[in-house]
Amino acid sequence: MRDSSEGGRLDSFDLAILDILQKDNGTPQRVIGEKVNLSSAAVHRRIRRMQEEGVIVGNYAVVDPLRVGLPFTVVVEVHVESERLDLLDAAKRSFAGDPQVQQCYYVTGEADFVLIVTVPSMSAYEALTRRLFFGNNNVKKFRTLVVMDRIKTGLAVTLDDA
Amino acid sequence: MRDSSEGGRLDSFDLAILDILQKDNGTPQRVIGEKVNLSSAAVHRRIRRMQEEGVIVGNYAVVDPLRVGLPFTVVVEVHVESERLDLLDAAKRSFAGDPQVQQCYYVTGEADFVLIVTVPSMSAYEALTRRLFFGNNNVKKFRTLVVMDRIKTGLAVTLDDA
DNA sequence: GTAGTGATGAAATTATTTTGCAAATTTGGG
DNA sequence: CCCAAATTTGCAAAATAATTTCATCACTAC
Numbered sequence: 068m069r070d071s072s073e074g075g076r077l078d079s080f081d082l083a084i085l086d087i088l089q090k091d092n093g094t095p096q097r098v099i100g101e102k103v104n105l106s107s108a109a110v111h112r113r114i115r116r117m118q119e120e121g122v123i124v125g126n127y128a129v130v131d132p133l134r135v136g137l138p139f140t141v142v143v144e145v146h147v148e149s150e151r152l153d154l155l156d157a158a159k160r161s162f163a164g165d166p167q168v169q170q171c172y173y174v175t176g177e178a179d180f181v182l183i184v185t186v187p188s189m190s191a192y193e194a195l196t197r198r199l200f201f202g203n204n205n206v207k208k209f210r211t212l213v214v215m216d217r218i219k220t221g222l223a224v225t226l227d228d229a
Numbered sequence: 230m231r232d233s234s235e236g237g238r239l240d241s242f243d244l245a246i247l248d249i250l251q252k253d254n255g256t257p258q259r260v261i262g263e264k265v266n267l268s269s270a271a272v273h274r275r276i277r278r279m280q281e282e283g284v285i286v287g288n289y290a291v292v293d294p295l296r297v298g299l300p301f302t303v304v305v306e307v308h309v310e311s312e313r314l315d316l317l318d319a320a321k322r323s324f325a326g327d328p329q330v331q332q333c334y335y336v337t338g339e340a341d342f343v344l345i346v347t348v349p350s351m352s353a354y355e356a357l358t359r360r361l362f363f364g365n366n367n368v369k370k371f372r373t374l375v376v377m378d379r380i381k382t383g384l385a386v387t388l389d390d391a
Numbered sequence: 392g393t394a395g396t397g398a399t400g401a402a403a404t405t406a407t408t409t410t411g412c413a414a415a416t417t418t419g420g421g
Numbered sequence: 422c423c424c425a426a427a428t429t430t431g432c433a434a435a436a437t438a439a440t441t442t443c444a445t446c447a448c449t450a451c
Contacts, residue, residue, distance in 0.1 A: 077297065085297070088290035092254065095407060106431050111408065122296045127289060128250035129384045134284045135239065135247070137386050142336055142343045163381040172345075173378035174304055181304045181343075181374060183334075185386050212343060216335035219325040222291045222382060224299050224347050257438060268400045273440065 077122065080105060082226045084113055085122070089223040092126050129221075137185045140214035141192055144178035145200065148207045158205060167195055178210075189213075239284065242267060244388045246275055247284070251385040254288050291383075299347045302376035303354055306340035307362065308369045316367045323365060329357055340372075351375075 077085075083103040087094055096107040096114070103110070117123045132140065147158060155173070162171045162182060170183040186192045192211075200206045239247075245265040249256055258269040258276070265272070279285045294302065309320060317335070324333045324344060332345040348354045354373075362368045 082297075085290070085292055089292060091288055092290040093288045097407075107407085108409080108432080109430060112429085115409095120296075121293055124291045124293045126253055126255045127291060127384070128247070128254040129286045129289060130247055130251060130386055130388075131283055131286050132386050134282075135244075135386060135388055140334065142334060159378070159380050166387040168381060169383060169386065170345075171381040172302065172304060172374075172376045173380055174374040174376050176374040177372055178374055180380075183332075210339055212334075212336040212338040212340055214334045214336050216321070218321050218335055218342075219330060219333040220384060221331060222289070222384065224292055224294050224297060224331065225328040226292075226297055258440095259438075269438085270401080270440080271399060274398080277440095 077117075079228050080109075081113055081117060081122075082228060084110060085117070086226050088114070088123070089226075132185050136187050139186045139189060139192060140217060141184045141186065142212040142214060143180075143182040143184060144210040144212070145180040145182065146207045146209065147179045148205045150179075154205045158203060161199060161203060165195070165199060167191070168199075239279075241390050242271075243275055243279060243284075244390060246272060247279070248388050250276070250285070251388075294347050298349050301348045301351060301354060302379060303346050303348065304374040304376060305342075305344040305346060306372040306374070307342040307344065308371065309341045310367045310369045312341075320365060320367060323361060327357070327361060329353070330361075 080103055084099055087099050087102060096110040099105075100107040100110045105113075114123070132138070145158075145162075147155070158180065159171070159173065162168050162180065165184075167184050167186055168182050169185050172181045173179065174181055184192065184195060186195060196209070196211075200209050242265055246261055249261050249264065258272045261267075262269045262272045267275075276285070294300070307320075307324075309317070320342065321333070321335065324330050324342065327346075329346050329348055330344050331347050334343045335341065336343055346354070346357060348357060358371070358373075362371050
């Protein structure tokens, strides 16, 4: 073991491959090879290694929420009453376990949690607040920010050549 | 044209296929077919149709930020001075154009924008605030929430059978 | 009932992924 | 600087998977 949890450093080939896969993981390895100047076999082995090492966390299709009946995205700031570890863990599990909660971050600063939720209607959002917030008496208060425009979404990260 | 922008309704086969692809878009079409009870050809045609219609927005590999030198995630709430359309558009473009900004939402309520950013260091975050916020005199103020725990990330949405 | 439309499965075709192996490259001592 | 070990590569074959073709089936409108 070397760095965090597994695996060695990534070289510039790895980064170039990741850069392509972050944009479209359906790109054939042959095409990737042409772009980065490696054989498709080498590309394949590198991708497999990065999957095994956990550099690549997953491979996902992304669905347009509007096209599946989820026109509302809401950002919620949640403030808790107590920072007791067991209570925080319970809150984390409850937030993470809800399928309408797309993302959940535990943060420092003026709030304790930030959630990104996707719902079919504002009344569904109201139901969610009852479920997750009013139903949890460690939640002191929450602020609702309704998304008017999803300007940029995605999970891609910058991959500066090391 | 029928609903929003293109394409007909999704049936329960489509939703079952999307459900699988949202979890792992590398799943072979043959395996998907077995799970949803369709031939691989039918699965293939449905996937292609949903791509063309924009139901499937994209196919991405997700990289662990920790493994590529980006240990800090920050949520930022941005408040603007003026809501003039041209100024808002300029802000949107500037936020969306920055590679360290992973997500950007324009919201109602107590803030105007919420950003999720990923940075290699807090000094890189400071540089980002100079670039995006102090360098834009339509930004009135911003609140920084440093992420301690990325409890749930992803872009998957709930696909209740319609 | 029948023409028209659209979706299906089976099978054939095409393309991609995966593996074996020898050669090339890199790494770490002497 | 050179050698030996370890790693990585490219090529080509083998195994899988994606895509197209085509005949058939189901449904609709007339």
